[in-house]
Amino acid sequence: MSDSAGGCVEPRTAVTEAEVEALVRGICFKTGPPRRLGVEVEWLVRELRDPRLPVSPERLEAAYAALRTVPLRSALTVEPGGQLELSSPPAASLMECVRTVSADLDAVRAVLREDGLVLTGLGHDPWRVPCRFLRQPRYDAMEACLDRTGPAGRAMMCASASVQVCVDAGYEEPGPLGHVRRWWLAHQLGAVLVAVFANSPLSGGRPTGWLSTRQLRWTQIGTGRAGGPVLDADPRGAWARHVLDSPVMCVRRDSGPWHVPDGLTFREWTRSGTPGPPTREDLDYHVTTLFPPVRPRGHLELRMIDAQPGDDGWIVPLAVVAALFDDPEAAETAYRTVKPLAERAHGMPAPHNPLWRDAARVGLADPELREVAVTCFATALDALPRLGAGTEVVDAVAAYRDRYAARGRCPADDSLDELRATARATRPRPTHPHGKDTPS
Structure with missing residues (x-):
């Protein structure tokens, strides 16, 4: 997740329900030609000698203090469980974004390596119990709020990592690059991703x-905090209603713990x-708490992709x-290609619908998702040269396909294969009653 801790503010003029709706409608989609691209890459930080x-x-x-002295073009932030995130500046092209983040990651890895640490690309920590690293009023309040729905919130805060891709909202006018189409596409293609x-x-x-256990945790948190709006022909209106009808996570205070109301929506607050x-x-x-x-943050932030393996795995989804x-x-x-998938969502918001649940649970073992994914990769490979993608990027996408x-x-299938192989290798061999090994 990508958040800013934020601080307390002096009381100012109150906003009415109508003003809130107008404000949200005005700022959530900044329309125009799609020109900029960004990526936010989150990582688990682990021991180089043994990631477990x-x-x-x-x-x-100490490692993060050292990293703060390193000049980076990307913004470096730390997540509640100690995960590290780099957020690129808006780039004018795919290759500019790739070069900027790759250079920053090289610098970050060099500093961490000196302390025997390494960045690990996994969507959910496979070994550690979620443990909070940051102690700030925002995360104290978030933990108290999310604990009401069970342990999934702590896992999301402290044990998850993602690749978040940011694209412009698109044109005001209809068409393939219009903001209505792109908003809809993000929610259907999101399940494929x-x-x-x-x-x-x-x-x-x-x-x-x-x-995708990471996606499972999001569904367990609930629709108010981790769900999207019901899709309709008016993305601005749908998002404004969602903001108003979502529960308030916290009310900030100048001193002491922040107030964590139970079930108070922003509409009710106004x-x-x-x-x-x-x-x-x-x-x-x-x-920022949704x-x-x-x-939608002026642009569209696609938050559904698990962190990827390898140093450069993040480049493929980007x-x-x-x-x-x-x-x-x-x-x-x-x-x-993705239009037929919409029927499987049954009009329910993502990720709390059958389509997204199937995608997170069985992945491309689902025949329809597999067919759509293959077509989408072929389409992307055809388009990447037109976007000026370098050979190394095109080759990486082709290899992943x-x-x-x-x-x-x-x-995830690789991880499960490795787990099974380890279990077979460490399983005690049955012995002969007289002490001889029994042939396997």
């Missing part, structure tokens, strides 16, 4: 039964004025999304 070993808070703090990039099948060292009428700053902060799989959203021909093909999408697999 915990890293002490003291070592993490969950399936093909699933990379978190384990928790506590055991399979959870889901290829009507009751209790505790204290909400301000524009309260509204802005409230929006974690739908597609979040390139695929860029191609399918920003090349007009590819966007039209992607729209037609051949290794995973074309075979109905995802990185």
Whole structure:
């Protein structure tokens, strides 16, 4: 997830329900030609000698203090469980984005390596019990709020990591690059991205039964905090209603713990004025506490992709999304390809619908998702040269297609294969009653 901690603000003019709706409608979709691209890459930070070993808070703090002295173009932030995130500046092209983040990651890895630490690309920590690293009022309040729905919230905060791709909202006018089409496409294609990039099948060292345990945790948190709006022909109105009808996570205070109301929606807050009428700053902060799989922040933030294995695994989902959203021909093909999937959502918001659940649970073992994924990869590969993608990026996308999408697999399948192989290798061999090994 990508959040800012934020601080307390002085009381200002209260906002009414109508003003909130107008404000949200005005800022959530900044329309125009799609020109910019961004990516936010989250990583688990682990011991280089053995990734199963915990890293002490003291070592993490020392490593992050060292990283803050390194000049980076990307913004470096730390997540509640100590995960590290790099957020690229808006880039004018795919290759500019790739070069910027790759250079920053090289610098980050060099500093961490000196302290025996390494970045690990997994959507959900397969070994550690979720443990909070940051102690801030925001995360104290978030933990208290999410604990009401069970342990999934702590796992999301402290044990998950993702690749989040940011694209422009698109034109005001209809068409393949129009904001209405792109908003709809993000929610249908999002399920395909969950399936093909699933990379978190384990928790506590055991399979959870889901290829994307990270996505499972989001569904367990609930629709108010981690769900999207019901899709309709008016994305601005749908998102404004969602913001108003979502529960308030916290009311900030100048001192002491922040207030964590139970079930108070922002709409109810504007009507009751209790505790204290909400301000524009309260509204802005409230929006940062909502974690739908597609979040409109002027641009569209696609938040559903698990962190990827390898140093450069994040480049493939970035390139695929860029191609399918920003090349007009590819966007039209992607729209037609994913359109039949919408029926499986049954009109329910993502990720709490059957389509998204199937994608997170079985991935490309679902025949329809596999067929759509293969077509989307072929479409992206055709479009990438038109976007100026370098040979190394095109080759990486092609290799991923051949290794995973074309075979109905995802990185989670590799993890499960490795777990099974380890179990077979360590399983005690049965012995003969007289002490001789029994042939296997």
